[in-house]
Amino acid sequence: MYRYRQFLRIDLAVSAVKPSVKSKSVLTASLPKDSVVDNLKPLPSCVYSRRSVSSDGGFQSQTKYKVLYDGECPLCMKEIRFLQYMDKRRQNQLDMIDISSADYRPDDNGGISYETAMQEMHVIGPDNKVYTRVPAFQQMYGAVGLGWVTSFTKLPGMPRLMDIFYGWFAKNRLQWTGRQDCATGQ
Template sequence: MLLSAGRPSWEIRMLYDGECSLCMKEVNFLRARDAGRNKIDFVDIASPGYDPAANAGIGYATAMEKIHAIGADGRVITGVEVFRRLYEAVGLGWVYAVTKNDAVGRAADKLYDFWARYRTQITGREALGVILQRRAAEAAGRGDAGSLCGGEGDGAAACEVPQAEAARRS
Protein backbone atom coordinates (compact mmCIF):
# COMPACT_ATOMS: atom_id res chain seq x y z
CA MET A 1 0.00 0.00 0.00
CA LEU A 2 1.34 3.44 -0.96
CA LEU A 3 0.60 6.81 0.56
CA SER A 4 -0.51 9.56 -1.79
CA ALA A 5 3.07 10.87 -2.13
CA GLY A 6 4.18 7.49 -3.51
CA ARG A 7 5.86 6.38 -0.29
CA PRO A 8 4.61 3.12 1.26
CA SER A 9 2.40 3.34 4.34
CA TRP A 10 4.49 0.62 6.01
CA GLU A 11 7.93 1.05 7.59
CA ILE A 12 9.32 -2.32 6.59
CA ARG A 13 8.27 -5.14 4.27
CA MET A 14 9.15 -8.57 5.63
CA LEU A 15 9.70 -11.35 3.10
CA TYR A 16 9.03 -14.66 4.83
CA ASP A 17 8.72 -18.35 4.01
CA GLY A 18 5.08 -19.25 4.59
CA GLU A 19 5.96 -22.96 4.44
CA CYS A 20 8.28 -22.71 7.47
CA SER A 21 6.51 -23.45 10.75
CA LEU A 22 9.02 -21.49 12.84
CA CYS A 23 8.91 -18.56 10.43
CA MET A 24 5.12 -18.53 10.73
CA LYS A 25 5.34 -18.38 14.52
CA GLU A 26 7.54 -15.29 14.18
CA VAL A 27 5.21 -13.74 11.58
CA ASN A 28 2.13 -14.39 13.72
CA PHE A 29 3.86 -12.89 16.77
CA LEU A 30 4.88 -9.79 14.82
CA ARG A 31 1.41 -9.44 13.24
CA ALA A 32 -0.16 -9.53 16.69
CA ARG A 33 2.31 -6.92 17.97
CA ASP A 34 1.73 -4.77 14.88
CA ALA A 35 -1.97 -4.89 15.75
CA GLY A 36 -3.21 -3.54 12.43
CA ARG A 37 -0.98 -0.45 12.50
CA ASN A 38 0.57 -1.63 9.20
CA LYS A 39 4.10 -0.77 10.25
CA ILE A 40 5.10 -4.14 8.78
CA ASP A 41 4.00 -5.36 5.37
CA PHE A 42 4.16 -9.17 5.40
CA VAL A 43 4.89 -10.89 2.06
CA ASP A 44 4.91 -14.69 1.73
CA ILE A 45 7.61 -15.67 -0.76
CA ALA A 46 6.17 -19.22 -0.96
CA SER A 47 2.84 -17.92 -2.20
CA PRO A 48 2.08 -18.69 -5.86
CA GLY A 49 1.39 -14.99 -6.36
CA TYR A 50 4.77 -13.84 -5.05
CA ASP A 51 6.23 -11.30 -7.49
CA PRO A 52 9.95 -10.51 -7.29
CA ALA A 53 9.41 -7.37 -9.39
CA ALA A 54 7.21 -5.94 -6.64
CA ASN A 55 9.85 -6.80 -4.04
CA ALA A 56 13.09 -5.11 -5.13
CA GLY A 57 13.76 -7.93 -7.62
CA ILE A 58 14.34 -10.46 -4.83
CA GLY A 59 13.56 -13.89 -6.27
CA TYR A 60 12.37 -16.91 -4.35
CA ALA A 61 15.80 -18.60 -4.20
CA THR A 62 17.52 -15.46 -2.92
CA ALA A 63 14.81 -14.85 -0.35
CA MET A 64 15.05 -18.45 0.86
CA GLU A 65 18.80 -18.21 1.47
CA LYS A 66 18.37 -15.67 4.29
CA ILE A 67 15.72 -13.33 5.56
CA HIS A 68 15.16 -10.19 3.52
CA ALA A 69 13.18 -7.05 4.14
CA ILE A 70 12.65 -3.85 2.24
CA GLY A 71 12.59 -0.49 3.96
CA ALA A 72 10.04 2.16 3.01
CA ASP A 73 12.93 3.94 1.28
CA GLY A 74 13.45 0.87 -0.96
CA ARG A 75 16.65 -0.27 0.75
CA VAL A 76 17.05 -4.05 0.94
CA ILE A 77 17.92 -5.33 4.39
CA THR A 78 19.17 -8.84 5.24
CA GLY A 79 20.12 -10.97 8.22
CA VAL A 80 19.86 -9.95 11.85
CA GLU A 81 19.26 -6.31 10.91
CA VAL A 82 15.87 -7.42 9.56
CA PHE A 83 14.86 -8.77 12.96
CA ARG A 84 16.18 -5.64 14.68
CA ARG A 85 14.15 -3.39 12.39
CA LEU A 86 11.01 -5.55 12.67
CA TYR A 87 11.17 -5.55 16.45
CA GLU A 88 11.78 -1.79 16.49
CA ALA A 89 8.67 -1.33 14.34
CA VAL A 90 6.49 -3.11 16.89
CA GLY A 91 7.97 -1.41 19.96
CA LEU A 92 10.32 -4.21 21.01
CA GLY A 93 13.57 -2.74 19.75
CA TRP A 94 15.30 -3.54 23.02
CA VAL A 95 15.22 -7.27 22.15
CA TYR A 96 17.77 -6.87 19.35
CA ALA A 97 19.38 -3.58 20.49
CA VAL A 98 22.59 -5.35 21.54
CA THR A 99 23.18 -6.32 17.89
CA LYS A 100 23.84 -2.65 17.10
CA ASN A 101 27.24 -3.21 18.72
CA ASP A 102 29.54 -4.11 15.79
CA ALA A 103 31.15 -7.16 17.43
CA VAL A 104 27.84 -8.54 18.69
CA GLY A 105 26.18 -7.79 15.35
CA ARG A 106 28.87 -9.66 13.39
CA ALA A 107 28.65 -12.65 15.75
CA ALA A 108 24.85 -12.65 15.53
CA ASP A 109 25.02 -12.50 11.72
CA LYS A 110 27.42 -15.48 11.62
CA LEU A 111 25.11 -17.50 13.86
CA TYR A 112 22.09 -16.45 11.79
CA ASP A 113 23.87 -17.38 8.53
CA PHE A 114 24.40 -20.91 9.86
CA TRP A 115 20.76 -21.09 10.94
CA ALA A 116 19.56 -19.80 7.56
CA ARG A 117 21.63 -22.35 5.67
CA TYR A 118 20.19 -25.32 7.59
CA ARG A 119 16.84 -24.00 8.85
CA THR A 120 14.75 -26.16 6.56
CA GLN A 121 16.42 -29.35 7.79
CA ILE A 122 16.47 -28.23 11.42
CA THR A 123 12.72 -27.58 11.26
CA GLY A 124 11.98 -30.96 9.65
CA ARG A 125 11.89 -30.09 5.95
CA GLU A 126 14.14 -31.15 3.12
CA ALA A 127 17.45 -29.40 2.55
CA LEU A 128 17.22 -25.91 1.09
CA GLY A 129 18.93 -27.04 -2.12
CA VAL A 130 16.30 -29.72 -2.64
CA ILE A 131 13.46 -27.26 -2.06
CA LEU A 132 15.00 -24.84 -4.56
CA GLN A 133 15.50 -27.60 -7.15
CA ARG A 134 11.89 -28.72 -6.78
CA ARG A 135 10.62 -25.17 -7.10
CA ALA A 136 12.72 -24.64 -10.24
CA ALA A 137 11.44 -27.90 -11.72
CA GLU A 138 7.85 -26.89 -11.01
CA ALA A 139 8.44 -23.45 -12.53
CA ALA A 140 9.90 -25.10 -15.63
CA GLY A 141 6.70 -27.10 -16.00
CA ARG A 142 8.13 -30.44 -14.98
CA GLY A 143 5.53 -30.76 -12.24
CA ASP A 144 6.31 -32.26 -8.87
CA ALA A 145 9.93 -33.35 -8.94
CA GLY A 146 9.29 -35.69 -6.00
CA SER A 147 11.92 -36.17 -3.34
CA LEU A 148 15.35 -35.33 -4.67
CA CYS A 149 17.03 -36.88 -1.63
CA GLY A 150 18.16 -40.46 -1.54
CA GLY A 151 19.29 -40.75 -5.13
CA GLU A 152 22.48 -40.03 -6.93
CA GLY A 153 23.00 -36.76 -8.72
CA ASP A 154 22.71 -33.05 -8.07
CA GLY A 155 20.00 -33.22 -5.41
CA ALA A 156 21.71 -35.81 -3.21
CA ALA A 157 24.47 -33.47 -2.02
CA ALA A 158 21.90 -30.86 -1.02
CA CYS A 159 20.32 -33.39 1.36
CA GLU A 160 23.41 -33.76 3.51
CA VAL A 161 23.20 -32.41 7.05
CA PRO A 162 26.43 -31.27 8.73
CA GLN A 163 27.76 -33.85 11.20
CA ALA A 164 26.95 -31.74 14.25
CA GLU A 165 23.37 -31.31 13.07
CA ALA A 166 23.02 -34.99 12.16
CA ALA A 167 24.19 -36.00 15.63
CA ARG A 168 21.86 -33.51 17.29
CA ARG A 169 18.86 -34.74 15.29
CA SER A 170 19.51 -38.39 16.22
Protein backbone atom coordinates in the same frame (compact mmCIF):
# COMPACT_ATOMS: atom_id res chain seq x y z
CA MET B 1 -15.49 7.42 13.39
CA TYR B 2 -19.09 6.23 13.02
CA ARG B 3 -19.86 6.99 16.66
CA TYR B 4 -18.36 10.44 16.32
CA ARG B 5 -20.54 11.20 13.29
CA GLN B 6 -23.56 9.82 15.10
CA PHE B 7 -22.81 12.06 18.09
CA LEU B 8 -22.35 15.01 15.74
CA ARG B 9 -25.76 14.36 14.19
CA ILE B 10 -27.41 14.19 17.60
CA ASP B 11 -25.68 17.38 18.74
CA LEU B 12 -26.72 19.22 15.59
CA ALA B 13 -30.23 17.83 15.83
CA VAL B 14 -30.64 19.04 19.41
CA SER B 15 -29.48 22.53 18.44
CA ALA B 16 -32.00 22.62 15.58
CA VAL B 17 -34.93 21.38 17.66
CA LYS B 18 -38.04 23.48 18.05
CA PRO B 19 -39.97 22.30 21.09
CA SER B 20 -43.49 21.11 20.36
CA VAL B 21 -46.43 22.93 21.84
CA LYS B 22 -47.53 19.96 23.95
CA SER B 23 -44.16 19.33 25.58
CA LYS B 24 -41.58 21.45 27.31
CA SER B 25 -38.94 18.74 26.99
CA VAL B 26 -36.36 18.98 24.24
CA LEU B 27 -36.19 15.19 24.06
CA THR B 28 -39.75 14.92 22.77
CA ALA B 29 -39.45 17.90 20.47
CA SER B 30 -40.06 17.62 16.76
CA LEU B 31 -37.55 18.57 14.07
CA PRO B 32 -38.43 21.02 11.33
CA LYS B 33 -38.67 19.56 7.81
CA ASP B 34 -35.50 21.27 6.55
CA SER B 35 -33.41 20.73 9.67
CA VAL B 36 -29.63 20.56 9.73
CA VAL B 37 -29.84 16.79 10.24
CA ASP B 38 -31.60 16.26 6.91
CA ASN B 39 -28.93 18.26 5.11
CA LEU B 40 -25.93 16.37 6.51
CA LYS B 41 -23.46 15.21 3.91
CA PRO B 42 -20.61 12.75 4.43
CA LEU B 43 -17.26 14.27 5.24
CA PRO B 44 -14.64 14.16 2.47
CA SER B 45 -12.38 11.13 2.54
CA CYS B 46 -9.35 13.24 3.46
CA VAL B 47 -10.88 13.78 6.91
CA TYR B 48 -10.74 10.05 7.59
CA SER B 49 -7.07 9.63 6.65
CA ARG B 50 -4.88 8.62 9.56
CA ARG B 51 -1.28 9.50 10.12
CA SER B 52 0.76 7.49 12.51
CA VAL B 53 2.60 9.35 15.21
CA SER B 54 6.17 8.33 15.89
CA SER B 55 7.48 7.90 19.43
CA ASP B 56 9.14 11.31 19.30
CA GLY B 57 5.81 13.01 18.55
CA GLY B 58 6.50 13.68 14.87
CA PHE B 59 4.48 12.36 11.98
CA GLN B 60 5.53 9.44 9.81
CA SER B 61 4.40 8.64 6.29
CA GLN B 62 2.04 5.72 5.71
CA THR B 63 4.72 3.62 4.03
CA LYS B 64 5.40 0.17 5.40
CA TYR B 65 8.23 -2.28 5.76
CA LYS B 66 7.89 -5.36 3.56
CA VAL B 67 8.88 -8.53 5.39
CA LEU B 68 9.68 -11.45 3.08
CA TYR B 69 9.17 -14.72 4.92
CA ASP B 70 8.90 -18.44 4.19
CA GLY B 71 5.29 -19.38 4.94
CA GLU B 72 6.17 -23.09 4.96
CA CYS B 73 8.71 -22.76 7.78
CA PRO B 74 7.08 -23.48 11.17
CA LEU B 75 9.78 -21.56 13.08
CA CYS B 76 9.42 -18.57 10.79
CA MET B 77 5.62 -18.64 11.09
CA LYS B 78 5.75 -18.47 14.89
CA GLU B 79 7.80 -15.30 14.67
CA ILE B 80 5.64 -13.83 11.88
CA ARG B 81 2.43 -14.44 13.87
CA PHE B 82 3.97 -12.73 16.89
CA LEU B 83 5.05 -9.75 14.77
CA GLN B 84 1.59 -9.54 13.17
CA TYR B 85 0.04 -9.42 16.63
CA MET B 86 2.43 -6.67 17.72
CA ASP B 87 1.99 -4.85 14.41
CA LYS B 88 -1.77 -4.47 14.94
CA ARG B 89 -0.96 -2.35 17.97
CA ARG B 90 1.33 -0.12 15.85
CA GLN B 91 -1.06 0.74 13.02
CA ASN B 92 0.20 -1.96 10.66
CA GLN B 93 3.74 -0.89 9.87
CA LEU B 94 4.65 -4.30 8.41
CA ASP B 95 3.47 -5.79 5.13
CA MET B 96 4.07 -9.54 5.39
CA ILE B 97 4.94 -11.18 2.06
CA ASP B 98 4.91 -14.99 1.87
CA ILE B 99 7.63 -15.98 -0.60
CA SER B 100 6.33 -19.57 -0.75
CA SER B 101 2.96 -18.36 -2.06
CA ALA B 102 2.16 -19.09 -5.71
CA ASP B 103 1.41 -15.41 -6.30
CA TYR B 104 4.78 -14.13 -5.00
CA ARG B 105 6.20 -11.66 -7.53
CA PRO B 106 9.87 -10.65 -7.25
CA ASP B 107 9.26 -7.49 -9.29
CA ASP B 108 6.92 -6.18 -6.58
CA ASN B 109 9.50 -6.91 -3.89
CA GLY B 110 12.74 -5.24 -4.87
CA GLY B 111 13.56 -7.87 -7.52
CA ILE B 112 14.34 -10.43 -4.80
CA SER B 113 13.83 -13.90 -6.25
CA TYR B 114 12.38 -16.83 -4.31
CA GLU B 115 15.80 -18.51 -4.24
CA THR B 116 17.52 -15.40 -2.88
CA ALA B 117 14.81 -14.83 -0.28
CA MET B 118 15.11 -18.45 0.90
CA GLN B 119 18.81 -17.98 1.68
CA GLU B 120 18.34 -15.27 4.32
CA MET B 121 15.82 -12.92 5.89
CA HIS B 122 14.91 -9.86 3.79
CA VAL B 123 13.09 -6.69 4.85
CA ILE B 124 12.47 -3.87 2.39
CA GLY B 125 12.30 -0.49 4.12
CA PRO B 126 9.94 2.38 3.30
CA ASP B 127 12.77 3.94 1.29
CA ASN B 128 13.11 0.65 -0.71
CA LYS B 129 16.42 -0.14 0.96
CA VAL B 130 16.86 -3.91 1.39
CA TYR B 131 17.97 -5.17 4.81
CA THR B 132 19.19 -8.74 5.26
CA ARG B 133 20.18 -10.97 8.16
CA VAL B 134 20.43 -9.22 11.56
CA PRO B 135 19.71 -5.68 10.25
CA ALA B 136 16.46 -7.10 8.82
CA PHE B 137 15.42 -8.25 12.29
CA GLN B 138 16.41 -4.87 13.74
CA GLN B 139 14.14 -3.10 11.25
CA MET B 140 11.22 -5.51 11.80
CA TYR B 141 11.28 -5.33 15.56
CA GLY B 142 11.89 -1.58 15.54
CA ALA B 143 8.83 -1.04 13.33
CA VAL B 144 6.54 -2.71 15.88
CA GLY B 145 8.05 -0.90 18.87
CA LEU B 146 10.31 -3.74 20.02
CA GLY B 147 13.65 -2.30 18.96
CA TRP B 148 14.98 -2.94 22.46
CA VAL B 149 14.78 -6.71 21.77
CA THR B 150 17.54 -6.42 19.18
CA SER B 151 19.50 -3.63 20.90
CA PHE B 152 22.18 -6.06 22.12
CA THR B 153 23.05 -6.79 18.47
CA LYS B 154 24.54 -3.29 18.23
CA LEU B 155 27.14 -3.86 20.94
CA PRO B 156 30.79 -4.06 19.82
CA GLY B 157 31.51 -7.41 18.14
CA MET B 158 27.89 -8.56 18.26
CA PRO B 159 26.90 -7.76 14.66
CA ARG B 160 29.59 -10.09 13.33
CA LEU B 161 28.80 -12.81 15.87
CA MET B 162 25.05 -12.59 15.19
CA ASP B 163 25.62 -12.73 11.43
CA ILE B 164 27.66 -15.93 11.88
CA PHE B 165 24.93 -17.43 14.07
CA TYR B 166 22.18 -16.37 11.65
CA GLY B 167 24.11 -17.80 8.67
CA TRP B 168 24.34 -21.14 10.48
CA PHE B 169 20.62 -21.05 11.32
CA ALA B 170 19.56 -20.08 7.78
CA LYS B 171 21.68 -22.85 6.29
CA ASN B 172 20.11 -25.52 8.54
CA ARG B 173 16.52 -24.36 9.06
CA LEU B 174 15.06 -26.46 6.24
CA GLN B 175 16.63 -29.62 7.64
CA TRP B 176 15.53 -28.79 11.19
CA THR B 177 11.92 -28.31 10.08
CA GLY B 178 11.85 -31.57 8.10
CA ARG B 179 12.00 -29.98 4.65
CA GLN B 180 14.44 -30.44 1.82
CA ASP B 181 16.35 -27.84 -0.10
CA CYS B 182 15.04 -28.10 -3.67
CA ALA B 183 18.42 -27.21 -5.14
CA THR B 184 20.37 -29.94 -3.35
CA GLY B 185 17.59 -32.40 -2.44
CA GLN B 186 18.95 -32.58 1.11
